[in-house]
Amino acid sequence: MDLEEAFQLVGEFGGHQKRMVAVLVLLQIYMACQCMFIVLIGAVPEYQMEAVTQQGGDFTQTVTFKQDVSSIVTEWYLVKEEAYKVSLAGSLFFVGVLVGNVLFGPMSDKIGRKPIFLISLFLELLLAYGSALAPNYELFALSRMMVGMMNGGMALVCFILSQEYVGKAYWALTGTITNMTFAVGIALFALIGYYIRSWRNLATAVNCPGVLLFFFCIMLPESPRWLYSQGRTAQAEKVLQDFARRNGKGSVILKLRKTPGTTGSEKSSAGLLQLVSHRVLRCRTVVLMYVWYACSLVYYGLTMNASDDKGNLYLTVAMYGLKVLNASMPFMVFCLTGVSAGAMGLLLPETFNKPVAETLEELSAPAYQRILDTQVHLLADEPLSKRRGSESE
Template sequence: MDLEEALKLVGEFGPYQKRAVAVLVLTQVYMACQSMLIVLVGFTPEYRTEQQHQQQDGVPVSQHVTFTENVDSIVTEWFLIKQQAYKVSLAGSLFFAGLLIGNVVFGPLSDKIGRRPVYLTGLFFEVVFGYVTAFAPSYEVFAASRFLVGLMNGGIGLVCFVLTQEYVGKSYWAMTGTLTSMTFAVGIALFGALGYLIQPWRSLATAANSSGVLFFLLSVTLPESPRWLYSQGQAERAEEVLRFMASRNGNAVKHLMLQRVGVSKAGNHKSRGAGVLQLIIHPVLRLRTMVLMYGLTLDWRTIRTNSQFEFVLAGALLSVTSLALVGKLMVSAAFNIAYVYTSELYPTVIRHESHLSYCVLVVCLCVSQRALHTSMPFTVFCLSGLSAGCLGLLLPETLNRPAAETLEELGSPGLGRVLESKVSRKKHLSDVTMVNLENQKQEKLMS
């Protein structure tokens, strides 16, 4: 049997898969806390400066800084104010720089050596570097640890997302992918509540990082992705994982044997050696990557609440803020769907590389937004959104269709474009109707 048939026999979303997915999804809470850590630990309270000593010409020699708020943060500990204030933003930028590099490095690495070892190694070192952040003796150590935490966070975030889908049947990919994004948002809210309860920044960093220890211990028992094993030609190991899942689901599966047709395909060195370059070399992947990269983002700092921007339209009072929030809602929905859709469009052997374009795209758009006039970003976002919707018609429909495991399967006739798929389905239905009519005529003649 093929992999999808085997998963139906094992249980596409049985009790064991539910527990495994729950562990991976809840890990997003820990990752969200690490992503938002600098927002609270880097808070700058109100302060005043007093001149202590003056020279005869009146030029101050030294100043005494007094913080008027009782806040414990990296700003108050290392006096990151005035000329040193940029260091707070620098620490946040280092985290997201590590996030980008982690996606670029860990994604292809997991496609080569496996999802499980990359995920466990990344999570382990993120916890280690997270404790380095909490006990950093100086700002330099703190900043370096934030970069390393971001490096691991970006890598395991991608692997974690793919694992939540490769453990279950394809019909549950949309649900598990959406749960991953939703849980990350919930983690941000929970981190805000945690910051309210725990004020000292070192205690907050320690508490936020300690949950990673629990998730690492729970993740140690997770098996390797059966889809990845099968795509690499390791059908025997894939069968072992599937039998293990079946036993935990309460399904007695004794004679489970996967098709060996994927062995020769997975052993194609040309396909496996190119890695991320397949996004450019392969004609099908090149088109899909160009269309999917045509996304958009919306910076929350562009949302303004000034009443002078309010206007009346069709008798209803609208504001730029409400319109921006609706736009942000749609962007978030499209981004979530694009993540799930991308996993369905790309084969297992190169699935991680397909998500790299989002990181590069977000960085480019953020840079362009700072360089352009204030009205230009929204014009660019509007035009890119409209054109992206049109270009999406060039992509195939993936609903209720098998996922490709190898690059060779991308050329199968069932993976046409959306418009072509509708025409082909109508033609198929008409052909089936004609066959049924012919059969009815033959039955009447026979009778």
């Protein structure tokens, strides 16, 4: 049978898959805290500069903070000429996210989803604790860039796993829940920051849930879709059979058919350049890049500006950047960008409930898509036992 047909047999979104996806979804809260970390620990309280006369008649300036605030600003006196270092630390984090996405995405395609996911999560936990213990700004900024690199790679593979563990009918659901939980994580980070004012204690506290989730992630299986795309059908069958057993379907015997281009001399050497050289992938890549740009523009454009507000940083409303929305022009830009991104999303096959190819060869094979579409339709309309009986006849 085909992979989608197998998912319908073992359960597209059974109890076992719900538990696995729940772990991945909860990780979004941890990732949100790391992304928004600089907003609270980079807070700049009111201060004044005082001139101090030293021996010999020289004058020096000292900084006196009017508020008892614990942040990297107050600890390392990042004001005046040194103020740029706060934004620099935040920017370095997202530079790391970019590098992590570029590096760990292809690595997960070649090595596997689970090993890359676990390695990046483990290293992120270690490096995040390093940020909390950094003795100076230079080591802090370096650790934030490395945390961003691990965060970018781990977040990418985490999202992919939340899709590949379930049937395609539930991709929109798991994807939406994942992104909604990230927004919840931003609000929870503000709440935690309200009660934990020491920036080092805050860095430690928001990292501890990640340690607990890491142990749950160790028990997650490899993606059956990745195994299938690599021609490792026997291993994919075992994972799917385990899904069926844990979903209460009992012992299920299934046989996945080989996909073209995954075995022997037919195996293709897919790479990053396929995103621009392949006609179909090139179009979809442009669409997805624009959609992601629109999401990032609104998401981070609002949340990262919260540190500039003069209100209470720890109020959830402030975290959504009301000051930015007071101006009509940015609001219109955000609105139009989001609407246009949603319209472009209609060009993707999932929005029309079309079958999604597992390999590049299938992507260019209309015959495969017609066969897959017919099989899924028949399976949805007829009982499996009846269809097997008709096939044997």
